[in-house]
Amino acid sequence: MTRLRTVLARLRPRGRIGVAKRILAGSALVAALAAASLALVVIVPWVYGEYGFHPAENARTWAALTPRYADAAVCQRCHQAQYAPWLGERHASVTCESCHGPLAEHAATAPVEASAGSLGLEKPEAGLCAVCHEQSPAKPATFAQVDLAAHYPGAPCLGCHDSHSADAVRPPDISHSLARLPECVTCHAPAGLKPVPVGHVESSDAVCQGCHKRPAAGQ
Amino acid sequence: MSRTGMAGDTEPGVGTATLSRRRVLQLGLAALPAACGARLLSAALAGSDADAVRAAGAETPAGSYDPAAHSWAFAIDTTTCIGCGRCVEACKLENHVPEEGELNRTWVELHVLDQDGTVHVSSPDGGRHGFPAEESLPAAAGTIRDAYFVPRTCMQCENPPCTWVCPVSATYQTEDGVVLVDENRCIGCGYCLVACPYGARYMVPAGGATPKGVSGIADKCTFCYHRITRGQLPACAEVCPVNARIFGDLNDATSPVSVALSEKRVRVMKPGLGTRPRVYYTGLEGEVE
Numbered sequence: 001m002t003r004l005r006t007v008l009a010r011l012r013p014r015g016r017i018g019v020a021k022r023i024l025a026g027s028a029l030v031a032a033l034a035a036a037s038l039a040l041v042v043i044v045p046w047v048y049g050e051y052g053f054h055p056a057e058n059a060r061t062w063a064a065l066t067p068r069y070a071d072a073a074v075c076q077r078c079h080q081a082q083y084a085p086w087l088g089e090r091h092a093s094v095t096c097e098s099c100h101g102p103l104a105e106h107a108a109t110a111p112v113e114a115s116a117g118s119l120g121l122e123k124p125e126a127g128l129c130a131v132c133h134e135q136s137p138a139k140p141a142t143f144a145q146v147d148l149a150a151h152y153p154g155a156p157c158l159g160c161h162d163s164h165s166a167d168a169v170r171p172p173d174i175s176h177s178l179a180r181l182p183e184c185v186t187c188h189a190p191a192g193l194k195p196v197p198v199g200h201v202e203s204s205d206a207v208c209q210g211c212h213k214r215p216a217a218g219q
Numbered sequence: 220m221s222r223t224g225m226a227g228d229t230e231p232g233v234g235t236a237t238l239s240r241r242r243v244l245q246l247g248l249a250a251l252p253a254a255c256g257a258r259l260l261s262a263a264l265a266g267s268d269a270d271a272v273r274a275a276g277a278e279t280p281a282g283s284y285d286p287a288a289h290s291w292a293f294a295i296d297t298t299t300c301i302g303c304g305r306c307v308e309a310c311k312l313e314n315h316v317p318e319e320g321e322l323n324r325t326w327v328e329l330h331v332l333d334q335d336g337t338v339h340v341s342s343p344d345g346g347r348h349g350f351p352a353e354e355s356l357p358a359a360a361g362t363i364r365d366a367y368f369v370p371r372t373c374m375q376c377e378n379p380p381c382t383w384v385c386p387v388s389a390t391y392q393t394e395d396g397v398v399l400v401d402e403n404r405c406i407g408c409g410y411c412l413v414a415c416p417y418g419a420r421y422m423v424p425a426g427g428a429t430p431k432g433v434s435g436i437a438d439k440c441t442f443c444y445h446r447i448t449r450g451q452l453p454a455c456a457e458v459c460p461v462n463a464r465i466f467g468d469l470n471d472a473t474s475p476v477s478v479a480l481s482e483k484r485v486r487v488m489k490p491g492l493g494t495r496p497r498v499y500y501t502g503l504e505g506e507v508e
Contacts, residue, residue: 058404
């Protein structure tokens, strides 16, 4: 406290000060404040103030990141054959990248002259259909659901269903007698006499005949 | 210290004090233009970073984006969600969210209500791989009164507790209503994780990468700020196969979200907290908080 008094006493001017001097001192103070304000404008970065005390520059760096997902309209430019059956069908609300994954980079770099499908991009995995369509009490009743244990168990979804339109073709019945014949795969293995169509898996008789109806007894 | 001592010191003291005051003022006046010059110089040199960012933005539609003209919001319809988890997958890939199942910017919960009213909430890997029936519903099977999925994300509160508690102002609100984190300022204290009533934030683990490749900081949903500023949908809304995530601009009366809010009965989570979320829900049961 006494120390403060000492300092104040030192600062107190000696003798009387004229009015002119006081005005001069006041003006100097105002000028100094104005100069300091101006200096603040220059010293403080211009980005402050836009979002409170935070520099808005950061928001622009978030906006400048590169998207990885494009959108269906971009896919359409090259993949018209897949786009047409998809649009207006049951799967129309499912965008391409829902199943195919992020493709903005592919869309930006794929050569225009490449034919659709020629770049050999990874196709969605087989279990993806069930992620949406497996029966569950938590799903809305109006949504198409299947009991995986009852609906052609073991058969690949795309063996019957078109992935883009979701239309299904019933598996054909077995058109020949099964009497005295060995296992189905003897002739119908992928490399066999009459191979199974693409999308089928080599499997047991029970699986084959789970979808393909046996001919009536006696035939 | 005595009065006599003070008086004895006065004469030589005044002289030195006056001189040093003048000296200080002289130095100050000399330093001011120097400081201004340094600032201008640093603006010209380091400020070129800012120019680079603006130039990068200018190459995309984001460069002409005006945050003051938009007010973004989500209307999430729990009555159509099928729990496929495509949104979680898309968010992870779009935003380089760490692979760990419990670290998510968005996630889906399965809520199962027993006959006795008990609620079972599960979210395996944030719902990223869907909810296989036999794994998700074993305990409650047969006694289910109601079951539904609840997509979760940051509420982008208009009154966000996370920004109040941040000691370094690293998290902030943009004019269009999105709460972001400044990765250069965040010190990783985790106060915002605790303050968020919706559990919407996570800490980027060492070795994990946010879109900007920084670990040890808080990360959260940005409404895919890089997409919405280009006129695209957030990745989760883009891939949702059943349009359960309706996104848009509240300033545009014809946007899907404005239409949804005017046509559907909606509510927000934990309205009593006064956080005023920008994420609205249709078909949300009272138990969901």
